[in-house]
Amino acid sequence: MKPSSLSFLALALASTVLTTLPASKPANAQELQRGETVLERRRPEVEQLGIRLGSFRVLPRLETGVTYESNVFATENNTKSDAIWVTQPRVDVRSDFNNHALNFSAGGSFGNYFDYSSENYQDYRVQADGRYDITRDSSISGLIFNRRDHEGRSDPDIQTSPGTSRFAEPVNYYTTGADAAFNQRFNRLRFRLSGLAHYTSYEDAKLTNGVTESQEDRDRWDYATTGRVGYEFIEGYEAFVQGTYSWTRYRLSPDFGGINRDSDGYEVVAGLSNDLTGLITGEIYAGYLSKKYDDPSLKDFSGLAIGGRLNWTVTQLTTVTASLSRQVRETTFTRGVQQASSYNRTVFALGADHELLRTLLLNARLQYRQDDFNGVDRTDNVYTAGAGASYQLNRYLYLNGGYTYEKRSSNLSGFDYSDNLVYLRVGAQL
Numbered sequence: 001m002k003p004s005s006l007s008f009l010a011l012a013l014a015s016t017v018l019t020t021l022p023a024s025k026p027a028n029a030q031e032l033q034r035g036e037t038v039l040e041r042r043r044p045e046v047e048q049l050g051i052r053l054g055s056f057r058v059l060p061r062l063e064t065g066v067t068y069e070s071n072v073f074a075t076e077n078n079t080k081s082d083a084i085w086v087t088q089p090r091v092d093v094r095s096d097f098n099n100h101a102l103n104f105s106a107g108g109s110f111g112n113y114f115d116y117s118s119e120n121y122q123d124y125r126v127q128a129d130g131r132y133d134i135t136r137d138s139s140i141s142g143l144i145f146n147r148r149d150h151e152g153r154s155d156p157d158i159q160t161s162p163g164t165s166r167f168a169e170p171v172n173y174y175t176t177g178a179d180a181a182f183n184q185r186f187n188r189l190r191f192r193l194s195g196l197a198h199y200t201s202y203e204d205a206k207l208t209n210g211v212t213e214s215q216e217d218r219d220r221w222d223y224a225t226t227g228r229v230g231y232e233f234i235e236g237y238e239a240f241v242q243g244t245y246s247w248t249r250y251r252l253s254p255d256f257g258g259i260n261r262d263s264d265g266y267e268v269v270a271g272l273s274n275d276l277t278g279l280i281t282g283e284i285y286a287g288y289l290s291k292k293y294d295d296p297s298l299k300d301f302s303g304l305a306i307g308g309r310l311n312w313t314v315t316q317l318t319t320v321t322a323s324l325s326r327q328v329r330e331t332t333f334t335r336g337v338q339q340a341s342s343y344n345r346t347v348f349a350l351g352a353d354h355e356l357l358r359t360l361l362l363n364a365r366l367q368y369r370q371d372d373f374n375g376v377d378r379t380d381n382v383y384t385a386g387a388g389a390s391y392q393l394n395r396y397l398y399l400n401g402g403y404t405y406e407k408r409s410s411n412l413s414g415f416d417y418s419d420n421l422v423y424l425r426v427g428a429q430l
Contacts, residue, residue, distance in 0.1 A: 037319040046395040059092040065425030074154040101131040142180040172203040188232040195225040217255035238273040265291035284308030298341035299375035340376040
């Protein structure tokens with residue numbers, strides 16, 4: 001499975017609310033709360049109960065099923081299709097304190113291809129997070145995590161030449177990190193200070209010529225600190241300014257190619273957060289983004305920073321969500337003697353969720369993504385569309401299914417592809 005927008009969109013389609021009320025109940029029996037979406041609506045009659053352990057609830061879940069993919073290797077020509085057996089276990093442990101919070105979660109996504117076993121993957125994530133309430137208006141929160149992911153066949157660092165890849169299998173990598181934040185409110189004034197430190201390390205990769213190649217020069221630390229100040233000038237409307245300073249430090253510098261990829265960057269934005277009587281909620285922002293590299297051979301980036309997310313409660317049964325983001329991402333993509341320093345990823349997504357029956361939720365997603373490379377003449381435009389459904393059989397069993405289509409158009413010959421993804425899974429929960 002490719003960790004591209006195709007895979008992420010399929011996950012979003014599958015991640016509908018898995019607990020719904022009996023069909024005999026009227027559709028508006030449980031009114032949406034202020035700022036709540038259809039997917040977040042509580043359905044207490046059949047929601048997951050879990051196992052009570054003192055002040056904690058343990059919520060186990062297992063989902064498994066078959067996925068069909070029409071273009072396993074994300075190639076423009078000579079496409080190969082396959083079926084994948086996907087298994088996704090998950091367990092959440094949530095606290096039930098009057099104040100404060102302490103939660104744990106662990107989950108995995110394991111894919112086994114019927115024909116192309118080289119593409120098998122075993123991803124997982126474990127996390128602990130918590131919140132300490134200092135007063136009613138101030139708190140400290142944090143999380144620590146470790147996860148294993150893989151770079152799919154459409155990733156820029158996998159597909160390095162038109163229609164081919166020098167890697168015989170996806171590259172696996174691990175990310176371990178911690179995030180922390182302090183939140184304070186003074187009447188209409190809100191303040192937030194946060195920071196993170198993430199370490200990413202890559203496994204050695206097997207090449208198509210049979211050689212195993214070290215990827216350790218891609219190992220790196222990513223750090224960031226963010227400050228935000230907001231003022232609620234009208235009830236439900238908050239204007240804010242936010243600044244972020246980030247820096248990346250590679251474990252080996254210079255890398256195997258003699259390039260120092262260390263960098264420093266910052267982002268300054270201003271925006272508006274709104275809660276229009278719960279009908280439209282979210283925030284939008286715009287500003288300036290910059291990233292500079294230590295090595296003069298790598299191209300720096302500076303330009304527009306933009307982003308946000310809005311939820312629109314069309315009716316008690318339908319929610320529409322829109323999101324926009326832009327970020328600078330690391331890459332090792334090369335074209336001849338040209339070396340890309342990074343690429344700017346801009347993503348716009350639009351989704352709709354509808355409660356057709358109390359036991360049947362429908363969803364649809366559209367997404368546009370542009371990857372614009374710095375230092376190399378390459379721009380990819382990726383279009384994704386999908387639709388799916390979640391059906392609750394009872395409190396303990398549910399079905400997820402859907403379809404996703406993705407197409408990439410690149411200004412470089414041989415980097416175009418289209419892919420179809422169809423999946424059906426059964427889930428069980430306690």
